[in-house]
Amino acid sequence: MGLAVSSPCGAAAMAMLMMKERRSAFRTIEGWARSVVLEAGAIHECEEHGWATDRADPHARERALLIARQDPPPGVSPDEAVAAVRDVLDTIGDTCPECPPDRF
16 A cells, blocks of 8 residues: 555655655755765764864765766856865865864
């Protein structure tokens, strides 16, 4: 027995389910690139201060670049998407600027 969508509420619920499978829309390519880098696990947030820090994981960096090449945002070429991800990776340090140096 399949899922029957016979009411407007059922159709709305189905549309909501489908929307959750897509990536969120972003206003800038930089915002999209940050989300890709975070999704790939190449960066993480300092738990105390919230700064993004590089995990120094080459596999995660490669995953981020692969995502950028295979699934760029609408209207952006794969090369532009990869360049945006590389820009984000190049601007994030490996330590939180607010944490004391001896913490690491």
